[in-house]
Amino acid sequence: MKIIISNSSDEPIYEQITTQIKNNIFSEQLNEGDALPSIRNLAIELRISVSTTKRAYEKLEMEGFINTVHGKGSYVAGQNKELLRERKMKIIEDKLTEAIEESKFIDLSLDDLKELLDILSENTK
Structure with a gap:
């Protein structure tokens, strides 16, 4: 999964992350049960704060796109x-x-x- 962050975008970074992950789910590049990078690893990869990636994952979970299992990671949720x-x-x-x-x-x-x-x-x- 490749996420590209634009510093010139008016969209907050956490929204850029959520939008791109959602688009990967919509386009079936990510499927039910696929593991997402850990919050820490994604933050390191994107060179952003852990709190920003945490916020993105929390939003995705709240909207039903991912499930997080404490101690194991985040996974793409089954989608209707x-x-x-x-x-x-x-x-x-x-x-x-x-x-x-x-x-x-x-x-x-x-x-x-x-x-x-x-x-x-x-x-x-």
């Missing part, structure tokens, strides 16, 4: 694929709503916005 899909859909809906709201500030039409989405979609294939 439909629930995961719904969570991801909600994130996409929120971002699209934000894009629509932002487009209104520059009088970008819905057709122009759709065209932009088509162009971006083609560029990510």
Whole structure:
């Protein structure tokens, strides 16, 4: 599992970690029962504080993405694929709503916005 931290991001480091681990679970690069690096080892690898990685793992556990067994480590929890899909859909809906709201500030039409989405979609294939 590779996690990349951006110091120039507005997103807090613990959120960057949780987002990337969630994305690895969504994309099935991490599967149920897979062990995550220890909090200490991940902190060393990323050159960040242990408290930051601990916070990320606590958030992931609270949201049901991982289970932590005291003294043994943290593991990917069993996931309801439909629930995961719904969570991801909600994130996409929120971002699209934000894009629509932002487009209104520059009088970008819905057709122009759709065209932009088509162009971006083609560029990510």
